[in-house]
Amino acid sequence: MSDVVHLACSVPQGSVLGPLLFVLYIAELVDIAAEIGINIHMYADDTQLYVHCKPSDTTDAVAKLERCIAVVHKWMAASRLKTNSGKSEVIWVGSKRTISTHARPAMRIGNDTISATDKARLLGVLISPDLTFDQHVTTVIGQRFYQLRQLRSVRQLLDPESIMTLIRAFVSSRVDYCCSLLIGSPRSVTDKLQRVLNAAARIITNSSKYDSGLSRTLHHDLQFRLAATVYQCLHGMAPAYLAELCLPITASASRRGGHTTLQTVNLRHPCF
Numbered sequence: 001m002s003d004v005v006h007l008a009c010s011v012p013q014g015s016v017l018g019p020l021l022f023v024l025y026i027a028e029l030v031d032i033a034a035e036i037g038i039n040i041h042m043y044a045d046d047t048q049l050y051v052h053c054k055p056s057d058t059t060d061a062v063a064k065l066e067r068c069i070a071v072v073h074k075w076m077a078a079s080r081l082k083t084n085s086g087k088s089e090v091i092w093v094g095s096k097r098t099i100s101t102h103a104r105p106a107m108r109i110g111n112d113t114i115s116a117t118d119k120a121r122l123l124g125v126l127i128s129p130d131l132t133f134d135q136h137v138t139t140v141i142g143q144r145f146y147q148l149r150q151l152r153s154v155r156q157l158l159d160p161e162s163i164m165t166l167i168r169a170f171v172s173s174r175v176d177y178c179c180s181l182l183i184g185s186p187r188s189v190t191d192k193l194q195r196v197l198n199a200a201a202r203i204i205t206n207s208s209k210y211d212s213g214l215s216r217t218l219h220h221d222l223q224f225r226l227a228a229t230v231y232q233c234l235h236g237m238a239p240a241y242l243a244e245l246c247l248p249i250t251a252s253a254s255r256r257g258g259h260t261t262l263q264t265v266n267l268r269h270p271c272f
Contacts, residue, residue, distance in 0.1 A: 036068040055102045085112040091120040
């Protein structure tokens with residue numbers, strides 16, 4: 001057994017209870033943001049502060065966020081934590097027209113001024129101001145095609161089971177990551193990822209590019225994932241932060257003289 005070490009602050013890295021203890025350690029951040037009226041989303045040590053405003057109210061929104069950040073900075077100093085302004089990013093999200101016709105002011109974090117960026121990485125996903133995910137998809141397919149070229153060069157040296165394992169590890173798992181965000185995206189975006197899956201299928205089967213019916217359809221995968229998530233939300237099988245976004249709406253529709261109850265789901269996407 002390892003030696004016992006007494007800690008006056010923070011939590012040990014690599015421990016079993018580390019993630020849980022860290023969440024408890026920074027739980028006060030939620031109360032700080034709520035008092036100032038700022039929305040907050042946290043995942044481990046990755047925290048996002050966001051607020052919704054009209055294009056004419058950006059100055060007030062920036063002042064409100066800076067006030068919240070100042071309070072957070074003081075709390076972190078008292079808790080022996082440090083704000084990493086070098087990894088902090090500011091992004092303004094809206095329609096293409098709004099983004100192109102209105103200024104996107106910078107924001108002060110401590111003694112640093114952070115200018116608005118055209119892309120921000122959120123848990124491995126590149127967020128663009130217009131939320132089209134074009135940049136994210138382009139980055140993903142570039143990295144995956146590189147991996148596929150490396151795998152193709154050693155394809156003849158590997159048995160089918162080994163090549164399938166490598167494809168899952170380096171290609172399909174990365175394409176699947178957060179792909180539910182692409183629901184509603186045009187086919188011009190999802191077709192790019194589909195070409196990656198088609199190329200991966202050809203490497204597994206050692207077939208030519210003109211063979212068809214080898215890979216799954218990404219469009220159907222997205223629909224299935226959305227349907228499965230909604231089902232879990234409606235039947236109490238999903239986390240509360242997801243279930244509260246799904247609001248059942250009942251409506252009566254007349255059909256052949258009778259009344260049929262239809263149920264749809266309204267997904268409320270938060271504004272940034």
